[in-house]
Amino acid sequence: MDYSGSHVLVLGAGLSGIGVAHTLAKLGATVTLNDYKKIDFDPIESQRLAESHIEVITGQQDFVLLDTATRVVVSPGISLEIPIIQEAKKRNIPVVGEVEIAYEVSKAPILGVTGTNGKTTTTSLLAEVLKEAKWDVYVGGNIGYSLSEQALAVPETGVLVAELSSYQLESIDKFRTKGAILLNVTPDHLLRHKTMERYQEAKENIFRNQELGDWTVLNFDSPIVADMAKRVKGHVLGISQERPVTDGAYFENNTCYAVMQGKAVPIITTKDIHIPGSHNIENILSVIALTYALGVDVEDIHQAIAKFHGVAHRLERIRTLHGVTYYNDSKATNTDSTIKALESFTSPLVLIAGGKDKMTDLEEMMELVKTNVKELILIGEAAQRFAEAAVKVGVPHIHRCESMEEAVSLSARIAEDGDVVLLSPACASFDWYARFEDRGDHFRRLVERL
Known part of the structure; x- marks a missing residue:
């Protein structure tokens, strides 16, 4: 253009x-x-x-x-x-977003990743697998690098990997992905999108302009996402932790399999996976499905996953002190993400939650807090509503703190040998911090000073 x-x-x-x-x-x-x-x-x-x-x-x-x-x-x-x-x-x-400009200027195909949760981990792992296979990879979008600048830099022989939020996708026109991953869609950003229907529509834009030879990975364990298959123009790759699929990837007996036309190939077992939780199996399966379909060698996929230890601010282990292990999950900016974090641990939990309230329903999260969390520490603007929701379902030990310093200090005092202290806010950061990264960095610094 x-x-x-x-x-x-x-x-x-x-x-x-x-x-x-x-x-x-x-x-x-x-x-x-x-x-x-x-x-x-x-x-x-x-x-x-x-x-x-x-x-x-x-x-x-x-x-x-x-x-x-x-x-x-x-x-x-x-x-x-x-x-x-x-x-x-x-x-x-005409009004468009930056990703539309990126599509116009990119000489290389674009692989896009979206979903309410798991985008950054999946985008990062996708890039690592392709790098392991010696692809010339450029990464941008919601992951912290300007997508249009990366698009201008990527050569025709390379590939552009893009993390895409609903905010970025809602303003596309002709933007097209050669390969798309749609992980999940749960209530989030409803203050912006107003309804779940509009939020889902924005997410589906990731495959809206695809052609017959393109690929879309859909999470078949999510009824909302699985239903999208009938609107995909290209090839659909399913992922599942509940059952085998015909094309895509699935998880069975602690093993991740790639599958094409019904022929399954084992890729990696849980003993070689270093990022915890079933939600990360979901992320891994989506990367396996897309890269295997794109022709990446099985050994390259295995090696990249085995080397991958996650991303900052997403279940990031900081340190163990006096038998207590501290995790930074500042990227958990909604309840669904925090639920997945809580489900990733078997140790007793001290949870630090709260921030800029997104006004989503709290009942499911608080029911899990009641069973999985021994001490709940609440911070930020959302603290009052979170406390009321916790009391309503019978969470026994609730604390309120007026600063991150106070929250970390309290967690260190009440946590015992074998416990996990987890910052997983279930909220945006904008009440106290400019970005969730700033919140996570502050938490990390405080923990390192204990």
Whole structure:
């Protein structure tokens, strides 16, 4: 696509917005980068923006910005319902997200991963398997690297692996994945999407534009996800921990199998897997299914999984002190993710939960807390509602803390030899922290100082 002569308004001056602004400027577009909040860029980034001749306007967001715009690119954190986007649509100015630009500029095929939970682990493992097989792999998207910048850099002989959130997928147009993984869909981000139907629709965009020769991995153990098979245009690969499948991957007798046209091949057993929990078996199966279908050698798949020890902030083991092991699961920003974390341990648990409340139902999580957690420590804006829900189902030992320092200190005092202290908030981080990574890093530093 030729961007020369185009005038693009980029909304949102975070990592995604800055990345796509630079990408478009390199391709000859006239770019305005706008954020309604006042942004103080660091000196290096300010110099980069100036050298790219990107006009930067922050602290205001007026409709006059649309007067010269031929296209609007919206960052994933920005709702499509805000006034300036609605005005752009009234003026028939196309509105897309960064992933659409990434698709337009990428010379290589795109493999996408989405789902309510497990995206980062699965994306990271998928990249490692392909690297083990000597593929030229570039990774971007919701995992912390601008997808459009990675798309511009990846050569035609490479592959672009993308972690994709519902926020990123809701604004696609022609975006297409050669291979897609859809892990699960459970209630999350409903303040943004309003209904589960709209949330699911955004997730399904990952395979919406596929063609007959493309691949989509679906979790057959989830009725919602399994039902999507009838809407997939390409080849469907199923994964299951409950039964064998004809094409895809399944788990049986502590072994993960790849299968194509009914012929199963063992890939790896649990003794060689280093990431705990059935949810991680789900993640592993999805990677096995897609990479085996793409022709990756069985030994390369096995070796990469056997070397993989997880990602930061997702059931990340920090240390063992006085017989107590501390885990950072700050990436658990919804109840379903925390449930999966709780199900991963057999040791007595001291759980630290709470943060920016997403107002999802708490009954299922609190029922599990009642049986699996010996001490519940609540923090952040959600603490009151979480406490009420815990009391309602009969959770016996509930504590409230006003800071992460207080929570970690209390956990160290009440935990006993053999216990696990688990930070798994079931909430966003935005009450106390800018990102879940900041929350997890703070927790880690505090634990390391004990």
